[in-house]
Amino acid sequence: MNKYITTIFFFCFFTLLIKSENLPDLKPILDAQMGNSIIEIPKGKYMLNLQSYRTYRFNNLTDVVINGNGSEIICNSQERAMGFYNCSRVKISDLTLDYDPLCFTQGSIVNMNIKKGWFEVEIDSGYPVENLSTSKVQFYDPLTREIKKNSITTYSSNYLELRKVADRRYRAIKNGSWTADEKIGDLVVFNVITTKPYPAPHAFYLENCTDMEVENITIYGSNSFSFFETGCSSTHYNYCVVTKRSSPAGVAPRLRAGNADGINCNEARIGPLVENCMVGYNGDDCIIVNGRSYPICKTDQVAKSIYILSRVDNPLFESGDTLQHVKYNGVKNDTIMKIVSLQPYTPTQEDISFVLSKYPNLLSKESYTKGLCINVNNFPANINKGDIVYNANRVGSGFIIRNNRVGNNRSRGLLIKSKNGLIESNEISNCAMNGILVSPEINWMGGGYADHIEIKNNTISGCMYERSNAAMPPGALSVFCETGDRKVALTGAFSEINIHDNTIKDCPYPSVVYTSINGVTYERNEIIKNINIERTHGQIFGVSFTTPVWEINNIYSIVNDTTVNNETKNISPYPNPVKENHFTIEEIKDQELKEIIIFDVHGKKIYQQKFQVPVKKNEFTLDFLQNGIYLVKLMLNNNTVETIKIIN
Numbered sequence: 001m002n003k004y005i006t007t008i009f010f011f012c013f014f015t016l017l018i019k020s021e022n023l024p025d026l027k028p029i030l031d032a033q034m035g036n037s038i039i040e041i042p043k044g045k046y047m048l049n050l051q052s053y054r055t056y057r058f059n060n061l062t063d064v065v066i067n068g069n070g071s072e073i074i075c076n077s078q079e080r081a082m083g084f085y086n087c088s089r090v091k092i093s094d095l096t097l098d099y100d101p102l103c104f105t106q107g108s109i110v111n112m113n114i115k116k117g118w119f120e121v122e123i124d125s126g127y128p129v130e131n132l133s134t135s136k137v138q139f140y141d142p143l144t145r146e147i148k149k150n151s152i153t154t155y156s157s158n159y160l161e162l163r164k165v166a167d168r169r170y171r172a173i174k175n176g177s178w179t180a181d182e183k184i185g186d187l188v189v190f191n192v193i194t195t196k197p198y199p200a201p202h203a204f205y206l207e208n209c210t211d212m213e214v215e216n217i218t219i220y221g222s223n224s225f226s227f228f229e230t231g232c233s234s235t236h237y238n239y240c241v242v243t244k245r246s247s248p249a250g251v252a253p254r255l256r257a258g259n260a261d262g263i264n265c266n267e268a269r270i271g272p273l274v275e276n277c278m279v280g281y282n283g284d285d286c287i288i289v290n291g292r293s294y295p296i297c298k299t300d301q302v303a304k305s306i307y308i309l310s311r312v313d314n315p316l317f318e319s320g321d322t323l324q325h326v327k328y329n330g331v332k333n334d335t336i337m338k339i340v341s342l343q344p345y346t347p348t349q350e351d352i353s354f355v356l357s358k359y360p361n362l363l364s365k366e367s368y369t370k371g372l373c374i375n376v377n378n379f380p381a382n383i384n385k386g387d388i389v390y391n392a393n394r395v396g397s398g399f400i401i402r403n404n405r406v407g408n409n410r411s412r413g414l415l416i417k418s419k420n421g422l423i424e425s426n427e428i429s430n431c432a433m434n435g436i437l438v439s440p441e442i443n444w445m446g447g448g449y450a451d452h453i454e455i456k457n458n459t460i461s462g463c464m465y466e467r468s469n470a471a472m473p474p475g476a477l478s479v480f481c482e483t484g485d486r487k488v489a490l491t492g493a494f495s496e497i498n499i500h501d502n503t504i505k506d507c508p509y510p511s512v513v514y515t516s517i518n519g520v521t522y523e524r525n526e527i528i529k530n531i532n533i534e535r536t537h538g539q540i541f542g543v544s545f546t547t548p549v550w551e552i553n554n555i556y557s558i559v560n561d562t563t564v565n566n567e568t569k570n571i572s573p574y575p576n577p578v579k580e581n582h583f584t585i586e587e588i589k590d591q592e593l594k595e596i597i598i599f600d601v602h603g604k605k606i607y608q609q610k611f612q613v614p615v616k617k618n619e620f621t622l623d624f625l626q627n628g629i630y631l632v633k634l635m636l637n638n639n640t641v642e643t644i645k646i647i648n
Contacts, residue, residue: 023047026073027056036064041095043069050077055200061087068095068217078103078193078223080200084209091213097203098220098245101128104283106189106255108142109182110169117174120165121188126251129168133191134159136283137172138410139180140187140255146408147432149465151180153283153410162190181467189256189283193223202228203258210234220245222258226282231316231394233270237263237277244281260284262406267291267316267391271399271418279406286406286431290417291395291447292316293326293388293440295359297351297371304379306389307345309355311367311445316394317342323376324392324448325383328358330481330489330516332449335380347371358386359484361443361471386484390447395419401426412437413463419451428460433472435460435507438479438497450479454498462506464535474538474550475513476504477525488541489516491553499525506530510543510550517554547599547631548643556629556647573632577647581625585634586617593618595635600628 026046033039048056058066061084073095075081081097084090105127112119123129137154140147161173170190182188193199203222206212206229218241219226226242229235242262244254262279263286265272271289279286294308294315306323308315317323317339325333347369356365374389395418402424406413413428416438428435438453440446455477463476473480479497481489493516500521504511505528512527514520527548536545544550573583585593592614598607607622614637625648634642 023074025049027053030056039064039066041066041068041071043071045072045074048073048075048081050075050079050081051196055080055083055205058082058084058087058090060085061090063088064090066090066092068093070094070096072096072098075099075203076101077196078199079196080205080223081203083200083205083207084212085207087206087209087212089211090209091215092217093213093215095216096218096220099222101192103192103221103223103259104189104256105129105132105192106140106187106252107168107170109184109186109188112182112184117177118171119182120169120171121190123168123170124252125168126247128192131193131195132162132170133193134162134172135191135193136189136259138189138256138283139182140189142185142187145187145253145255146430147410148181148186150467151182152467153432154178154180187255191223191259199223201225204228206230206232206235208232212236213238215239217241218243220254220257222260224259225261225264226258226279227263228261228266229264229268229272230266232265232268232272235265235268235272237272237274240277240279242277242279242282242286255281256283257281258283261288262286262409264288265290265396265399267394268396268399269393271396271421273400274404275400275402277404277406279404280408282409284410285412285415286409286428287401287404287413288415288417289396289399289401289421290415291390293390293442293445293447294372295355295368295445296383296385296387296389297347297355298385299383301379304340304376306374306376306383307347307351308372308374308389309347309352309368310370310372311364313370315372315391317372317374317391321394322392323374323389325380326388326390326449326493327382328384328386328483329487330442330449330483331492332451332495333380333382335378337376337378337380339374340377341375343373343375345371345373354385359443361484361486362445363443388442388445388447392419392448395448397421400424405429407431407435407463410466413460415439415441416450416453417441417446417448419448419453421453423453423455423458425457426459428458429462430465431463432466433464434478435463435476435504436478437473437475438494439473439481440493441473442482442484449481450494450497452496454500455479456498456501458502460502460504460507464507464537465533466535468536468539470536470539472537473513474541474543475510476507477502477512479514479517479520480538481516482541486540488552491516491555492518495519496557497521499523501525504528506533508533508535508537509545510547512549513538513543514551515553519557520551520554521557522549522551544599549629549631549645551629573644573646578625581623581648582619582621583646584617584619591636593634594637596620597633597635598622599631599633606630
């Protein structure tokens with residue numbers, strides 16, 4: 001009771017201390033309750049004074065409940081709002097976070113010179129006009145106010161200068177002849193940065209925490225990720241929201257929420273449960289579960305030592321953890337390696353140069369200057385320089401992502417680099433890139449490589465509309481692995497992936513992609529294409545753009561595809577899988593078969609037969625068929641087309 005009275009006293013007292021923003025300061029209210037098992041934020045609107053105090057830190061809390069009671073918190077500097085460090089079984093709920101000044105600004109293109117490579121943006125009234133940055137520049141359609149189709153996001157590397165030319169007008173000067181298909185009238189978003197040195201990134205931050213509950217937290221802005229956790233276990237996100245906020249009268253509606261990812265779970269021992277959340281309009285991926293991979297620069301078989309490069313100072317490895325080895329061709333090694341000890345290691349320039357030669361497209365390559373020596377109990381015979389390793393205990397294993405609504409963002413809806421997980425009953429729409437991408441993204445050195453993941457009952461619509469990128473992983477629903485030299489990984493990068501009962505619509509072909517899986521189940525997925533959307537994402541990998549599904553380098557457990565291509569399925573082949581290159585087509589109902597065309601997984605036509613007299617049933621023996629999956633197109637006498645798949 002005394003603690004509750006203290007809380008009320010501080011609330012009343014600090015309500016009288018009006019800041020320039022006419023808001024009471026939240027910090028004293030929280031400070032007064034540290035040590036309580038229940039921390040109450042009386043319902044109201046508060047300022048979190050990051051200019052003076054920086055991030056509000058919750059350290060070493062155990063079995064604590066923080067009740068926001070529907071309060072709103074306004075941060076006055078573009079940096080981290082709240083951080084939880086080494087906490088266990090803490091629940092925080094019922095809060096809204098926003099920023100003033102905002103972490104971004106927006107306006108419209110009012111002038112441009114294509115030949116000289118610049119465009120000018122008039123900043124909207126009510127939005128920041130100082131400390132603008134080209135670290136992430138996005139273009140929006142003025143009619144829909146959504147990210148512009150067939151455009152790209154640009155970064156500081158795309159610009160020579162962002163110059164203020166009038167009170168609310170900036171000129172963005174390009175560093176080359178690139179185009180984002182920008183036009184006069186298009187809407188543009190720039191990041192806004194704080195002038196304070198070393199601002200902490202991300203709005204809501206968890207580090208080395210276990211069994212946290214984050215419930216009914218809404219975030220309208222962030223300088224980077226909205227929710228970010230690293231090195232945690234078993235976080236539960238429930239009814240959390242990342243979205244753009246409505247604007248007051250006379251101010252143009254906001255175009256963006258947070259500047260980067262919505263919910264990012266990094267290197268967790270046990271992955272998160274993310275359910276009933278709404279994540280969208282953010283500047284990058286919506287929900288991510290991931291670990292981190294490291295390239296090998298040297299090995300010592302006698303000492304059982306593996307030397308790695310790193311772009312971070314303290315990679316999360318501990319004695320007793322399992323080290324997963326992945327060969328350069330993308331195949332996981334079955335040898336179980338336990339970490340015995342760790343030693344500092346300073347890589348030589350020769351080490352660095354070798355790794356960069358193996359991974360020429362490695363992002364942030366200039367940061368790979370750090371090293372670590374990992375001593376293991378069991379040294380594989382086939383481990384080599386240029387292969388990679390990652391901590392199999394730090395990839396968010398056991399994650400669940402279900403019943404969420406995500407999208408309207410510039411990148412992926414769900415990005416998964418993990419194992420033993422479930423992706424279920426999510427609605428994913430209007431992502432500029434993949435709706436669901438399961439991939440280690442080797443050029444980011446992400447980990448891990450997917451194992452025992454079920455993807456079911458999800459709906460993906462209107463994704464993959466960014467300008468065609470030949471090197472982008474293809475497929476609105478994609479389980480995809482590439483190697484350092486940009487080839488599709490061989491069978492064994494992934495294992496036991498179950499893809500079933502999903503609906504993919506209004507996305508370019510191929511709408512579903514899966515590669516490199518030892519043990520894939522693919523059944524009862526529906527694909528309905530919008531014929532007006534065409535892209536060539538993944539062209540360098542030999543992708544077919546004429547088929548709804550593209551797969552390569554897989555071993556199957558079950559394939560029972562009911563893919564729909566704007567038609568109703570009326571035909572069943574049998575047996576399927578095909579036996580001894582023999583199968584029969586029948587069950588055409590009231591129609592007859594005029595023509596059959598068979599394509600391989602690359603979209604190459606390998607067989608065609610026209611029937612002089614349409615038939616109801618026909619038997620085929622095709623001795624030239626190799627093992628694999630084939631797309632069969634059937635032309636019927638009512639001028640409709642049925643598309644089926646067979647496996648041989």
